[in-house]
Amino acid sequence: MSEQKTLIFGHKNPDTDTIASALVYAELKTRTGENAEAVRLGDVAQETQFALDHFGVEAPRRIDSASEETGSVILVDHNEFQQSVDDIENVTIREVIDHHRIANFQTEGPLLYRAEPVGCTATILLKLYKEQGEKPSKEMAGLMISAIISDTLLFKSPTCTKEDVQAAEELAVTAEVDLNEYGLEMLKAGADMSSKSTEE
Amino acid sequence: MSEQKTLIFGHKNPDTDTIASALVYAELKTRTGENAEAVRLGDVAQETQFALDHFGVEAPRRIDSASEETGSVILVDHNEFQQSVDDIENVTIREVIDHHRIANFQTEGPLLYRAEPVGCTATILLKLYKEQGEKPSKEMAGLMISAIISDTLLFKSPTCTKEDVQAAEELAVTAEVDLNEYGLEMLKAGADMSSKSTEE
Ligand SMILES: [Mn+2]
Ligand SMILES: [Mn+2]
Ligand SMILES: [Mn+2]
Numbered sequence: 001m002s003e004q005k006t007l008i009f010g011h012k013n014p015d016t017d018t019i020a021s022a023l024v025y026a027e028l029k030t031r032t033g034e035n036a037e038a039v040r041l042g043d044v045a046q047e048t049q050f051a052l053d054h055f056g057v058e059a060p061r062r063i064d065s066a067s068e069e070t071g072s073v074i075l076v077d078h079n080e081f082q083q084s085v086d087d088i089e090n091v092t093i094r095e096v097i098d099h100h101r102i103a104n105f106q107t108e109g110p111l112l113y114r115a116e117p118v119g120c121t122a123t124i125l126l127k128l129y130k131e132q133g134e135k136p137s138k139e140m141a142g143l144m145i146s147a148i149i150s151d152t153l154l155f156k157s158p159t160c161t162k163e164d165v166q167a168a169e170e171l172a173v174t175a176e177v178d179l180n181e182y183g184l185e186m187l188k189a190g191a192d193m194s195s196k197s198t199e200e
Numbered sequence: 201m202s203e204q205k206t207l208i209f210g211h212k213n214p215d216t217d218t219i220a221s222a223l224v225y226a227e228l229k230t231r232t233g234e235n236a237e238a239v240r241l242g243d244v245a246q247e248t249q250f251a252l253d254h255f256g257v258e259a260p261r262r263i264d265s266a267s268e269e270t271g272s273v274i275l276v277d278h279n280e281f282q283q284s285v286d287d288i289e290n291v292t293i294r295e296v297i298d299h300h301r302i303a304n305f306q307t308e309g310p311l312l313y314r315a316e317p318v319g320c321t322a323t324i325l326l327k328l329y330k331e332q333g334e335k336p337s338k339e340m341a342g343l344m345i346s347a348i349i350s351d352t353l354l355f356k357s358p359t360c361t362k363e364d365v366q367a368a369e370e371l372a373v374t375a376e377v378d379l380n381e382y383g384l385e386m387l388k389a390g391a392d393m394s395s396k397s398t399e400e
């Protein structure tokens with residue numbers, strides 16, 4: 001509809017779900033003809049970098065202000081304003097795709113808000129692909145798996161649901177990875193590096 | 201899952217969308233095996249009573265407290281706490297289905313939140329039926345049409361979207377009504393009575 005670019009981003013101090021969900025939702029939006037770009041609000045963690053490298057995807061560009069570039073944003077993997085971009089109150093939140101409680105969030109107008117009580121935003125994004133008759137690319141399927149494994153600690157966290165497991169198993173076919181083998185490698189990559197600063 | 205009953209209700213000072221959406225979503229929830237009951241937070245308006253009579257549906261029971269009966273509620277057609285049941289902060293909001301801006305709303309835990317920028321909650325509910333492989337009954341289709349006509353003033357309000365029109369046209373087949381003829385009758389029934397108090 002509009003020619004204005006929409007920025008899609010997750011929370012500050014980004015984790016793998018936040019980075020993956022921004023990239024994945026930007027793919028879906030772009031495919032359905034919208035002018036959307038994934039961005040990030042902080043440094044890429046080592047675990048996330050491992051996932052990006054494994055599937056050959058570049059990290060999104062970092063921003064510190066949204067309103068300098070656009071009036072239109074989509075939040076993924078968060079909704080609380082203090083976790084969002086500093087100037088969140090100066091832009092229009094068109095959509096939120098999230099799996100957290102709602103707090104410190106409000107809008108001036110109606111919006112699309114899709115939250116479900118599942119373990120990971122990527123699990124909800126797979127539903128959105130299906131509802132729109134689309135299928136994630138191999139690269140995006142790989143990032144979605146990485147997000148689910150990260151948020152659920154390889155399906156072991158109490159927040160993990162049957163839907164998260166089913167989504168990961170389905171995506172593993174598209175991404176051509178062994179969930180357990182890849183998952184342990186990715187979590188290990190995050191753990192190995194966690195004692196070093198990201199500047200090293 | 202749980203045996204605890206879930207109460208489904210719209211806002212105080214209920215309009216046709218609020219009453220219809222509570223009844224309709226309770227039908228869908230009951231069909232999918234949940235223990236759910238539609239209730240209302242205020243008097244039934246004349247327009248709404250006309251719609252209920254026309255499709256042979258009883259008004260939901262009125263409540264003034266939710267926590268006396270259950271710990272589990274679903275909000276339709278609203279989210280702001282001041283428009284909701286007085287003791288909203290003493291119960292768990294499991295779901296919200298709505299088409300308004302989000303404000304004065306928060307939860308302690310994750311939930312299902314489904315808001316879309318369309319003209320009427322009933323339009324979103326039709327999507328939920330489809331996503332769950334269900335079809336509204338003739339009676340519920342009639343109430344959904346009534347809600348869409350009421351919220352969009354027979355498709356003339358600026359909030360009316362293409363999705364609202366398509367939903368109403370599709371539901372008209374199930375409900376066996378002529379949209380224009382029935383819509384004018386219903387709006388007239390509301391207007392005729394609006395000068396009288398509901399106690400008369
Ligand atoms: Mn996160
Ligand atoms: Mn997450
Ligand atoms: Mn209403």
Ligand SMILES: [Mn+2]
Nearest residue numbers: 217277320321
């Ligand atoms: Mn409404």
